[in-house]
Amino acid sequence: MMDTKTNIPNSTEMTPVISLKGVNKWYGDFQALSNIDLEIKLKEKIVICGPSGSGKSTLIRCLNRLEAHQEGRIHVSGIELHERMKDIDIVRQDIGMVFQNFNLFPHLTVLENCMAGPNWVRGIEKNEAKERAIAMLKQVKIPEQADKYPDQLSGGQQQRVAIARSLCMQPKVMLFDEPTSALDPEMVSEVLDTMIELANSGMTMICVTHEMGFARQVADRIVFMADGEIVEQNTPEEFFNNPQHDRTKVFLDQILE
Amino acid sequence: MFVDTVIEDKALHKPVFLIGLSVTVLAIFFALNFTNTLFGEFLRPVIGDPTESGFFGRFAVSLVLTIIFVLNLFAISFFKLKAQVAIVWVELFLLFLAFAYSFDLKMSFIQSRVPLMISRGLFTTIYISAISIVIATVIAVIGAIAKLSNNGFAYAISSFYTSLFRGLPLLLQLFLIYKGLPQLGFMVDAVPAAITALSLCYGAYMTEIFRAGIQSIPKGQWEASRALGFKFNLILRKIILPQAIPIIIPPTGNQFIAMLKDSSLASVLGVWELMYLARTLGQRDFRHMEMLLTAAMIYWALTIVLEIIQARIEEKYKQKS
Numbered sequence: 383m384m385d386t387k388t389n390i391p392n393s394t395e396m397t398p399v400i401s402l403k404g405v406n407k408w409y410g411d412f413q414a415l416s417n418i419d420l421e422i423k424l425k426e427k428i429v430i431c432g433p434s435g436s437g438k439s440t441l442i443r444c445l446n447r448l449e450a451h452q453e454g455r456i457h458v459s460g461i462e463l464h465e466r467m468k469d470i471d472i473v474r475q476d477i478g479m480v481f482q483n484f485n486l487f488p489h490l491t492v493l494e495n496c497m498a499g500p501n502w503v504r505g506i507e508k509n510e511a512k513e514r515a516i517a518m519l520k521q522v523k524i525p526e527q528a529d530k531y532p533d534q535l536s537g538g539q540q541q542r543v544a545i546a547r548s549l550c551m552q553p554k555v556m557l558f559d560e561p562t563s564a565l566d567p568e569m570v571s572e573v574l575d576t577m578i579e580l581a582n583s584g585m586t587m588i589c590v591t592h593e594m595g596f597a598r599q600v601a602d603r604i605v606f607m608a609d610g611e612i613v614e615q616n617t618p619e620e621f622f623n624n625p626q627h628d629r630t631k632v633f634l635d636q637i638l639e
Numbered sequence: 640m641f642v643d644t645v646i647e648d649k650a651l652h653k654p655v656f657l658i659g660l661s662v663t664v665l666a667i668f669f670a671l672n673f674t675n676t677l678f679g680e681f682l683r684p685v686i687g688d689p690t691e692s693g694f695f696g697r698f699a700v701s702l703v704l705t706i707i708f709v710l711n712l713f714a715i716s717f718f719k720l721k722a723q724v725a726i727v728w729v730e731l732f733l734l735f736l737a738f739a740y741s742f743d744l745k746m747s748f749i750q751s752r753v754p755l756m757i758s759r760g761l762f763t764t765i766y767i768s769a770i771s772i773v774i775a776t777v778i779a780v781i782g783a784i785a786k787l788s789n790n791g792f793a794y795a796i797s798s799f800y801t802s803l804f805r806g807l808p809l810l811l812q813l814f815l816i817y818k819g820l821p822q823l824g825f826m827v828d829a830v831p832a833a834i835t836a837l838s839l840c841y842g843a844y845m846t847e848i849f850r851a852g853i854q855s856i857p858k859g860q861w862e863a864s865r866a867l868g869f870k871f872n873l874i875l876r877k878i879i880l881p882q883a884i885p886i887i888i889p890p891t892g893n894q895f896i897a898m899l900k901d902s903s904l905a906s907v908l909g910v911w912e913l914m915y916l917a918r919t920l921g922q923r924d925f926r927h928m929e930m931l932l933t934a935a936m937i938y939w940a941l942t943i944v945l946e947i948i949q950a951r952i953e954e955k956y957k958q959k960s
Contacts, residue, residue, distance in 0.1 A: 477866070481862065485862060
């Protein structure tokens with residue numbers, strides 16, 4: 383499936399797909415990110431967690447430059463993200479992103495949502511784009527909703543369409559920005575199941591989420607943030623059983639009750 | 640507005656309201672004094688010669704009118720909503736006809752002039768409005784995008800444009816173009832001058848409508864598009880504008896309707912559109928009201944047609960989403 387041409391160079395298992403060095407970001411006087419150093423390797427699954435306002439969404443949104451950082455360097459597959467770059471859209475095509483509020487295109491059907499990217503920017507023929515869209519909708523288990531409009535679907539279904547839409551671009555990395563936070567409780571698991579399946583297929587994933595069960599099951603590494611800093615990062619086992627930092631302990635107490 | 644599920648008592652079925660209404664209406668009719676009109680004539684058997692009936696006559700006429708008016712409202716209040724609307728529409732329309740009829744119109748005069756008013760006047764009015772609407776829409780799209788861009792020149796030019804053309808009376812713009820441009824060496828005929836003025840003026844108003852429509856699309860749509868690697872033009876064309884259009888249509892429809900009637904200002908340049916013909920055809924024979932009322936009915940009918948078209952388009956977009 384990854385045989386089609388992608389825009390950014392292939393990374394090996396050794397070199398990081400994404401690397402951040404000394405990244406700082408401010409909103410006015412408020413420092414949203416401070417001194418972030420982070421490397422993510424191919425096929426790695428990272429879960430970023432932390433209390434609200436800790437900068438985790440800001441961090442993930444810097445990775446495809448929906449937000450700009452002011453200091454430090456961010457590289458995606460060796461390409462540096464900065465404000466004067468000419469080919470940000472080329473980089474973005476290879477980074478899928480799933481939002482808290484789905485952000486599906488309401489005037490397009492589910493199928494058209496999934497075909498739009500490959501057809502409009504990857505230059506793939508309509509028929510092929512359609513085939514690929516149907517295949518991806520099957521993968522997220524809603525092929526029967528293909529001709530409906532997004533607002534005819536439940537929240538869980540919409541989020542799975544959003545995942546399929548990103549996958550149709552055959553991205554190298556998938557970013558998830560609190561993908562289950564806007565869902566009714568009974569729909570959380572269907573989205574998490576889709577994400578777990580995707581993780582098992584070998585996708586490189588960076589997820590901002592409060593779902594600790596998911597983190598425990600899927601993550602190679604959990605990154606804990608507070609006040610714009612990375613407080614600690616560790617394997618799930620160490621993170622949950624042997625947290626190093628007081629803030630981590632407080633957070634885990636609160637979230638695991 | 641959204642109707643509550645609890646039904647309140649009808650005001651018209653409350654005695655206090657009915658009495659208050661009656662007294663108010665009586666006072667208004669008394670103040671307006673209908674004694675020397677047709678209504679006074681009807682009551683001649685009771686009040687005698689209307690002109691000499693004095694206070695009693697004036698009061699009697701007002702009282703009868705008040706009773707008719709309030710009874711009419713009371714009766715209508717028992718119908719269902721749709722029937723009420725229809726009855727009130729018909730009654731108001733009949734009142735309008737009575738108003739027109741009271742001018743002692745010469746129908747044969749109207750009949751002989753209507754063909755010219757339609758073939759020449761209505762045609763010119765529609766022609767000027769239609770071309771202006773198309774040009775104004777193009778200006779509005781460009782203006783809105785310029786106003787939302789972060790290019791300093793584009794923003795400066797478009798905001799200066801909307802400020803100037805929304806800030807001057809349309810009639811003044813019309814004269815500036817028609818009388819001003821020839822002095823600079825550009826000869827303009829009346830019709831192109833009218834189209835230019837209408838397009839520029841309405842383009843300025845519609846720029847603001849289009850800008851607001853584009854801005855009303857949530858920023859998540861931009862982010863999702865960017866995250867897929869779409870470029871600006873593609874996002875605007877395929878994602879933002881298709882969603883903004885249903886929001887833009889109702890206020891734009893209002894602008895079209897307003898423009899249709901503002902095209903009557905072209906009459907001051909001597910363009911043979913509806914308004915001009917209404918004034919000139921009547922003038923010669925001192926039959927002003929005949930022609931003015933005819934033009935009024937044609938404008939009104941045209942507006943109703945546009946309103947229906949607007950409603951249809953809105954309905955179409957509603958079904959789609």
